[in-house]
Amino acid sequence: MKRLKSFYSRFPNQRLMSGKEFFVKRYHSLGWNFEDVEPKQAIRINVVNAEKENVLRRLKLAGVKVQKIAFLENGYWIQESKVSVGATTEYLLGLYSIQEAAAQIPVTLFTELKDKMVLDACAAPGGKTVQLADSMGNTGAIIALDVRKRRLAALANHLERCRVSNTVVYQLDARQASKFGLEFERVLLDVPCSGNFAADSDWFKNRTFKDVERNAKLQKEILAEAYRLLKEDGEMVYSTCSLEPEENEFNMDWAVKNLDLQIEKIQCHGQNGLTNVFGKQLDASIENCRRIWPSETQGFFVCKLKKHGDI
């Protein structure tokens, strides 16, 4: 904690601890030199609804040029398009979804999804819920939660468009999920987060360190609740589109030390999680997390955890 205080003491004039300079210096001290980036648009083919080759052929006919994303099985970059990829017949029929490339990673980390009982704890607007259903071949069941009703409408539209049939959606705060008395074999925690500048051009203007702290606290509460619902040997994937360690490595360190969750090794795009952050030494297993600095994708953090015992 002393070392963290020492880091923040470098910004004596920034009482709010906000602004581009504050955050860029933080990223630098985490080993990344800030650069303005514009993530590439990406799509994911819903293979339960269509043959991949057919969709690609139809997109080509419509004037959409795509390129396979090396680190994703069903993901493609949009290289060029004569039409809006969010308004083609194929999109409206749910043959593909527009989904940011890094955001496609979390669902791919579960070892087996068919016939499983899955919780998508912070589901709206539903890109990952549809991806889960697609990976499950619409088998098993997904319980999808979100607390905000307006976002649930977007989630419902997404599910209907993509012909998802194995999902039940509830308006519920993820921190109250245990009220249903259900247990899950897989839990996806794509938690509410502070976001990142690559996905929001006004990010530096709007965000303060207080937001980061508030989100980190909320994320820990959601993690604790999700842990209670996860079956023994169950898998949990935690992700954020935040670059801030408080919402990522620090939370995973807390989870490992307080929830008897173990971080699993994963093979996916990104760099190892940071084990020494602002001078604070974290659990060595944090390096099995993946931190993705913005470039072709937005900024992202993802981690796979396994439950081995009770609190």
Added chain:
Amino acid sequence: MKIISGFVAQFNASIALDESLIANKNNRYFLLNQNLKRLLRKELYYAGTYLGKTKDGKFFPSFSLLAMISRGNANKVIVDRKTAWLFICGRDVFQQGMTKVLGSRKKSSYTLVLNEYDECLGFGKITRNLDEKRTGLAIKNISDIGDFLRREQ
């Protein structure tokens, strides 16, 4: 579920729906399976396959229900690529854009509109007898999948 089977019958079609697996939440109907049924709680917002909603006694089908109807015998019109695109944009179907008619060709019948890949794009009402070899308006657009975009606006 008379209101749903009544709607389906308008296409000279029928689909088997197990009433015990249909959930109604605020006049919105969902088709479940046994697995999902046991997971239902009162906070339900959406579940399984959305079938449609009723408003003022009238049934408004989902596109999933229309796709289910289109898989069996039903009134259907297959349209060419350009007509399919215009239909999705909310336009009516002109006779010259139709490549095949299945089922009723009579004025005032309801018909599904499908593209060249047999994918259901929506439905409409036949505006005149399709046996007459004429050009011009043939099917009035009632609902099409472009609605997914219109809902977001």
